[in-house]
Amino acid sequence: MRSTTYFLTFAVLILASRHAILDDKPTSLSKALSFLVRDYSPAFMWWELVMLWRQLYLVGFALLVMMGTVQQLVVSFLVALVYMLLVSVATPFKDEGDNYFAQACSFALAATFLFVLVLKFGELAEAVRDTWQKKSALPTETANPDLRPSAP
Secondary structure, eight states, X not given: OHHHHHHHHHHHHHHHHHHHHHTTOOOHHHHHTHHHHXXXXXXXXXXXXXXXHHXXXXXXXXXXXXXXXXXXXXHHHXXXXXXXXXXXXXXXXXXXXXXXXXXXXXXXXXXXXXXXXXXXXXXXXHHHHHHHHHHHOOOTTTSOXXXXXXXX
């Protein structure tokens, strides 16, 4: 709940100071908000909100989406992938090094979700294989004696 409140508060404050930020005519409010927008190009003053939304989803809301299922991982992987695409295309930071670092971090997050998906699919495949092995195994007391392997 607190993260949602932060998000909405930041959105309202940036909305109120957007003209001062875009026109580079500082006001007391835009100076106070400089910690949120100083690293971004003026056109991307909203980028902190995009980052907050991604974090809010991955840390908070993702827990509520079909908990423990592959779908939960797929949705989180897609969120990470879309964010990685946005960072790569938008390059919102003033400093080029920050843009490269953000792209690397976004890639690492998407790769982590991909590896977790691979592990989950391996776990599911193993569970299915175990289930099939249990179903296909015939109990020895009911098995046809003619079909049992003969002793050497």
